[in-house]
C-alpha cells in the first residue's frame with residue numbers, strides 16, 4: 001500500500017525563457033536568447049537521465065517562463081527529450097502558453113506530441129491593468145481561445161486580480177469576459193508584489209485587504225453561478241476538469257521537478273534546483289535538498305491538504321501517516337470552534353474561514369505529531 005502511495009507519478013518541467021518580462025514576475029525566467037536554448041535543452045536531457053528512475057507518470061506539466069515562446073524546431077527537440085518519460089494511459093499532459101504565441105502551427109505540434117491540456121496566461125481584459133502588468137494588450141483573446149478549442153477541450157486560463165488601481169467594476173467585467181470564454185478551468189491569482197520586481201522597485205502598493213477580500217468573494221460568487229466548482233482556494237473548474245497535476249502538490253504526493261528553478265519532492269526529500277541559468281547549463285542542477293522529518297511531512301500534509309475545498313481524505317491520511325487526523329487535539333478544538341468541518345470521509349476548513357485559512361494553518365505548525373501518532377493509532 002505504502003509503495004503505491006509513494007511512487008512518483010508526476011513531473012514538472014521548467015522552461016525559463018520569456019520574450020518580455022512582466023512587471024510583477026518573480027518566477028525563474030530569462031530573456032529569450034536563441035543561443036541559450038540548445039545548451040538548456042542539452043542539460044534538461046542530462047538532468048532527466050541523471051535522476052529519472054523510469055516511473056510511469058500520470059501527469060506531466062511543462063511550465064515557465066514561457067514554453068510557448070520556443071520555435072517549432074526547439075519545441076520538437078524539447079518533446080523528443082521528454083519522450084523518455086514513461087506515461088500512463090490516462091496521462092494529463094499540460095503545456096503553458098502565452099496568448100500571443102498561440103497559432104495553428106503551435107497547436108498542431110502540441111497535439112501531435114500528445115499534449116491534452118493547455119494553461120493560458122490571459123490575466124485580464126482591461127488594457128490599463130495589462131499595461132501595469134507589462135503584458136500584451138493587443139491580442140484578440142477570444143479568437144485565440146476559439147482556435148485552441150479546435151484542438152483541445154481541457155483548457156485553463158489564469159486570472160489576476162487585486163492589481164493596484166483595480167476596482168470591483170473592473171474585476172466584475174474581467175470575470176464576465178472570462179466566463180464568456182467558456183473554458184473548463186480558471187485559476188485565480190491575487191497579485192503578490194515581490195521584492196526585485198519592476199512593480200516593487202516602482203513602489204506599487206497592494207490594494208487594501210478589505211478590497212482584496214471583496215474581490216475574492218466576487219470571484220467565488222460569480223464563478224459558482226456558472227457551474228465552476230470551487231475545488232481549491234484559488235482554483236475553479238467544471239466537474240471532471242480539476243488539475244490532476246496540481247492535485248499532486250495539494251495531496252502532498254511525490255513529483256519530479258526538472259529544469260532551472262524547479263522543485264521536486266521524492267522519498268520524503270524536498271529539493272530545489274539552482275535558479276541560475278549559467279549554473280544550470282554548466283551541469284550543476286541541484287541547489288539544495290532537505291529530508292523532511294516525520295513532523296514536517298505531517299505539517300505539509302495539513303497545510304497543502306487544507307488548500308482543497310474538500311480538505312483532507314481521512315483514509316488516505318491514515319494509510320499514509322499511521323493515525324486518524326480526526327482524533328488529534330488541534331482538530332477537535334478547531335471543529336468545536338466551527339473552523340473545521342469533519343465527516344466520515346473528510347476534514348476541511350469551514351467555508352467561512354477559507355479566506356483567513358492562514359491563521360488556522362499556523363495552528364498545525366506547533367504540534368508534536370510523533371506523540372499524536374502514538375496516542376491516536
Ligand SMILES: C[S@@+](CC[C@H](N)C(=O)[O-])C[C@H]1O[C@@H](n2cnc3c(N)ncnc32)[C@H](O)[C@@H]1O
Pocket residue numbers: 024025026027063064065066096097098120121122123158159160189190191192193194
Ligand atoms: C507560472 S506563471 C507563468 C506562466 C506564464 N509565463 C504566464 O505568464 O502566463 C503562472 C501564473 O502565475 C500568476 N502569477 C505570476 N506571478 C504572480 C504574482 N507575483 N502575483 C500573483 N500571481 C502571479 C500569473 O497569473 C501567471 O499566469
Ligand code: SF4
Pocket residue numbers: 017018020021022025026027029064065066098121
Ligand atoms: S509572468 Fe510569465 S511571461 Fe511574464 S515574465 Fe513571468 S514567466 Fe514570463
